[in-house]
Amino acid sequence: MKTLTGRDLAAAIRAQTEAEAAAGPQPRLAVVVATADEASLWYVRSIAKAAAGVGIACDIVDLGPAAAPEQIGETLARLSADPNVHGVLLQTPLPAGASAQELAAAIDPRKDVDGANPLSLGRLAAGLPAFPPATAAAVMALLDHYEVELLGRRAVVVGRSTVVGKPLAHLLLDRHATVTVCHSRTRDLAAVTATAEVLVAAVGRAGLIGASHVAPGAVVIDVGTNPTDDGGLTGDVDFDAVSGVAGALTPVPGGVGPVTTALLLRHTSRAANLP
Numbered sequence: 440m441k442t443l444t445g446r447d448l449a450a451a452i453r454a455q456t457e458a459e460a461a462a463g464p465q466p467r468l469a470v471v472v473a474t475a476d477e478a479s480l481w482y483v484r485s486i487a488k489a490a491a492g493v494g495i496a497c498d499i500v501d502l503g504p505a506a507a508p509e510q511i512g513e514t515l516a517r518l519s520a521d522p523n524v525h526g527v528l529l530q531t532p533l534p535a536g537a538s539a540q541e542l543a544a545a546i547d548p549r550k551d552v553d554g555a556n557p558l559s560l561g562r563l564a565a566g567l568p569a570f571p572p573a574t575a576a577a578v579m580a581l582l583d584h585y586e587v588e589l590l591g592r593r594a595v596v597v598g599r600s601t602v603v604g605k606p607l608a609h610l611l612l613d614r615h616a617t618v619t620v621c622h623s624r625t626r627d628l629a630a631v632t633a634t635a636e637v638l639v640a641a642v643g644r645a646g647l648i649g650a651s652h653v654a655p656g657a658v659v660i661d662v663g664t665n666p667t668d669d670g671g672l673t674g675d676v677d678f679d680a681v682s683g684v685a686g687a688l689t690p691v692p693g694g695v696g697p698v699t700t701a702l703l704l705r706h707t708s709r710a711a712n713l714p
């Protein structure tokens with residue numbers, strides 16, 4: 440069994456992004472925050488730190504956990520209209536009553552570096568240029584980095600969220616995989632996932648995917664980031680059980696997560712250099 444780590448790939452993407460960013464005007468990413476959620480704030484800090492490391496300016500616009508939807512929408516519209524800002528990210532979760540999907544429509548698609556505007560997902564589905572969500576892009580980047588064949592292969596994605604499952608299904612389809620998407624109403628999940636040559640878990644349930652869910656030799660990508668009692672992080676895949684069956688498996692932490700952050704910065708640098 441091969442462990443598909445993401446840290447080296449993330450470092451390579453950051454190095455390339457640093458060179459790209461240095462070649463033109465300094466890219467600027469604005470991160471809009473309206474939450475006190477600790478995991479979310481951790482992610483924002485790690486974006487800011489990584490941005491500083493590659494020469495990308497990062498403004499954290501913290502509206503606080505009581506922000507009104509109108510205020511969030513106005514902030515996104517203002518940043519989208521600001522010629523000095525190249526990337527806009529709306530961090531989730533949001534205050535009760537605020538819909539990320541509706542609010543993200545206020546992000547200019549050209550600055551939508553985490554593919555959150557419904558227009559971006561529509562363009563992705565239609566095969567038009569758009570930024571995919573960084574996490575979905577990270578799964579593809581890992582598969583490519585480890586030279587996992589997709590053409591004609593059976594791929595199963597567990598999870599159908601707008602952030603991960605749906606855009607990822609389109610990216611896999613574009614690469615000529617035969618794609619099945621599972622969700623909470625899927626009957627006999629294990630029977631479906633066991634048909635996968637490439638299996639992606641993006642659910643948010645620790646250990647959901649066990650040995651019986653995985654075909655011998657399958658490539659398994661674990662997107663889940665579930666907090667553990669001891670303050671750590673664990674995936675959707677039972678790593679120890681599945682590593683006895685799978686051909687290759689990403690760890691959590693150290694798999695999809697670091698690549699996600701690196702690609703968000705790459706998208707920002709690309710957004711700054713759009714014609």
Ligand SMILES: NC(=O)C1=CN([C@@H]2O[C@H](COP(=O)(O)OP(=O)(O)OC[C@H]3O[C@@H](n4cnc5c(N)ncnc54)[C@H](OP(=O)(O)O)[C@@H]3O)[C@@H](O)[C@H]2O)C=CC1
Nearest residue numbers: 574598599600603622623624641642643662663664696699
């Ligand atoms: N590493 C990274 O960069 C990132 C990691 N994540 C992590 O990935 C995970 C998924 O995130 P996200 O997509 O936003 O989550 P959502 O909660 O939005 O979506 C979860 C999906 O899983 C499905 N699901 C829930 N329970 C089951 C089950 N028992 N069997 C099969 N499917 C099930 C849901 O089905 P239904 O639609 O029917 O409700 C839904 O489609 C989380 O752990 C999140 O923290 C997310 C983004 C980035």
Ligand SMILES: Nc1nc(=O)c2c([nH]1)NC[C@@H]1CN(c3ccc(C(=O)N[C@@H](CCC(=O)O)C(=O)O)cc3)C=[N+]21
Nearest residue numbers: 482531553574602664672691692693694696697699700
């Ligand atoms: N619109 C949207 N886009 C997101 O990209 C998004 C989101 N919403 N909601 C929340 C999740 C979570 N997320 C993570 C990204 C990187 C790590 C990461 O790099 N984690 C490290 C470890 C961290 C640790 O050990 O605590 C790793 O996996 O190695 C984790 C989590 C992005 N998310």
